[in-house]
Amino acid sequence: MLNLSRARMGRQNRSMSFEGLDFADPKKNNNYMGKIVLAMTLTAMCIFLLKQSPTFNTPSVFSRHEPGVIHVLVTGGAGYIGSHAALRLLKDSYHVTIVDNLSRGNLGAIKILQQMFPEPGRLQFIYADLGDAKAVNKIFSENAFDAVMHFAAVAYVGESTQFPLKYYHNITSNTLVVLETMAAHGVKTLIYSSTCATYGEPEKMPITEETPQVPINPYGKAKKMAEDIILDFSKNSNMAVMILRYFNVIGSDPEGRLGEAPRPELREHGRISGACFDAARGIIPGLQIKGTDYKTVDGTCVRDYIDVTDLVDAHVKALEKAKPGRVGIFNVGTGKGSSVKVFVEACKKATGVDIKVDYLERRAGDYAEVYSDPSKIREELNWTAKHTNIQESLKTAWRWQKLHRNGYGSSSLVSAY
Ligand SMILES: O=c1ccn([C@@H]2O[C@H](COP(=O)(O)OP(=O)(O)O[C@H]3OC[C@@H](O)[C@H](O)[C@H]3O)[C@@H](O)[C@H]2O)c(=O)[nH]1
Numbered sequence: 265m266l267n268l269s270r271a272r273m274g275r276q277n278r279s280m281s282f283e284g285l286d287f288a289d290p291k292k293n294n295n296y297m298g299k300i301v302l303a304m305t306l307t308a309m310c311i312f313l314l315k316q317s318p319t320f321n322t323p324s325v326f327s328r329h330e331p332g333v334i335h336v337l338v339t340g341g342a343g344y345i346g347s348h349a350a351l352r353l354l355k356d357s358y359h360v361t362i363v364d365n366l367s368r369g370n371l372g373a374i375k376i377l378q379q380m381f382p383e384p385g386r387l388q389f390i391y392a393d394l395g396d397a398k399a400v401n402k403i404f405s406e407n408a409f410d411a412v413m414h415f416a417a418v419a420y421v422g423e424s425t426q427f428p429l430k431y432y433h434n435i436t437s438n439t440l441v442v443l444e445t446m447a448a449h450g451v452k453t454l455i456y457s458s459t460c461a462t463y464g465e466p467e468k469m470p471i472t473e474e475t476p477q478v479p480i481n482p483y484g485k486a487k488k489m490a491e492d493i494i495l496d497f498s499k500n501s502n503m504a505v506m507i508l509r510y511f512n513v514i515g516s517d518p519e520g521r522l523g524e525a526p527r528p529e530l531r532e533h534g535r536i537s538g539a540c541f542d543a544a545r546g547i548i549p550g551l552q553i554k555g556t557d558y559k560t561v562d563g564t565c566v567r568d569y570i571d572v573t574d575l576v577d578a579h580v581k582a583l584e585k586a587k588p589g590r591v592g593i594f595n596v597g598t599g600k601g602s603s604v605k606v607f608v609e610a611c612k613k614a615t616g617v618d619i620k621v622d623y624l625e626r627r628a629g630d631y632a633e634v635y636s637d638p639s640k641i642r643e644e645l646n647w648t649a650k651h652t653n654i655q656e657s658l659k660t661a662w663r664w665q666k667l668h669r670n671g672y673g674s675s676s677l678v679s680a681y
Pocket residue numbers: 419420421422458459460461510511512513533534535536537539551552553554555564565566567604627630
């Protein structure tokens with residue numbers, strides 16, 4: 265093609281005319297220029313009309329691999345941590361596809377992200393269940409992903425003791441589907457959401473990545489199994505794998521757009537932050553502290569509370585440092601332990617509400633004390649927690665609570681707080 269054009273150019277070079285255009289006498293070109301302008305106008309109109317069409321933002325747009333664009337599949341992106349991760353990725357110019365079955369996540373979070381990033385090709389939401397291997401395969405066939413951040417999972421310690429099969433199935437089998445589909449489509453970078461619950465109840469604190477993993481509840485056991493599956497698979501597949509073991513995540517997007525909105529019907533299994541806010545808002549009569557006879561500083565469990573914005577920062581740093589054949593396992597925590605009683609005092613200050621507290625028996629599946637040694641992630645990924653004041657993190661979460669009285673169901677400002 266190129267040679268043919270050059271030959272043709274040589275033949276017509278005397279009058280500097282090429283394909284009907286006369287560069288020596290531009291006036292002769294009026295007809296041609298008119299046609300070109302018309303053609304360009306029609307093309308621009310077609311693109312404009314196409315963009316107006318609701319089907320424009322479909323997988324076909326995403327399957328195009330633009331140079332310099334990194335396309336990340338975020339499973340569970342409608343959930344608390346997944347939505348914050350999607351926001352951060354989008355802000356950092358990544359292209360994001362969220363897959364979520366909305367069993368625990370919220371469509372409202374997706375809508376907010378879509379409003380923030382409406383440009384075609386930036387954010388795509390696909391409603392699908394990771395247990396449906398056929399659907400997941402279709403998603404990978406229609407998209408060119410560079411990496412997967414796998415957040416989607418059930419994640420309540422108490423609930424896992426009551427419904428262990430649900431936890432084993434959801435966490436291990438869905439991870440298998442994700443890995444098998446990644447392998448089938450040549451996607452080789454995985455950032456996996458694991459948990460400090462995989463360590464169980466270690467004797468020695470703080471917890472390093474070398475601390476033996478002896479989980480004591482089905483949630484922690486299932487996450488450990490999923491880690492093992494990923495690690496075994498990574499051995500012969502030249503994958504880039506980053507396993508992040510989160511400690512206890514709190515806080516919200518500081519600008520009040522995203523937050524934690526657990527299902528009200530799961531309140532009995534809910535995390536301490538949600539329970540404190542529910543008590544502060546009068547949705548429940550008071551906070552129940554579950555267990556006061558642990559061998560800890562004040563008898564209540566000790567946890568390492570990590571701000572969600574710091575956590576998603578760790579994901580981006582992990583993604584940036586991922587490379588074929590590299591397997592990294594990192595604790596993501598502050599390195600500081602705080603008891604449930606200390607946490608509740610911080611929550612009272614953050615909300616300005618003197619939350620009523622009742623003391624109950626221990627909750628099944630709980631371990632007394634966990635806090636991280638975050639040296640490895642600091643040294644290898646250059647990550648440290650920036651928000652180490654629980655009260656300040658809880659203030660961002662409380663702000664979201666005030667703005668979203670009914671979770672993602674309503675966005676009205678509640679002035680009574
Ligand atoms: O209403 C409540 C809720 C929780 N708690 C206590 O608060 C402490 C923290 O419990 P949470 O449920 O908030 O959090 P957990 O430590 O059990 O696990 C959490 O951290 C690790 C993550 O991977 C898990 O997904 C997350 O649930 C426990 O001692 C628990 O018994 C209460 O005293 N009352």
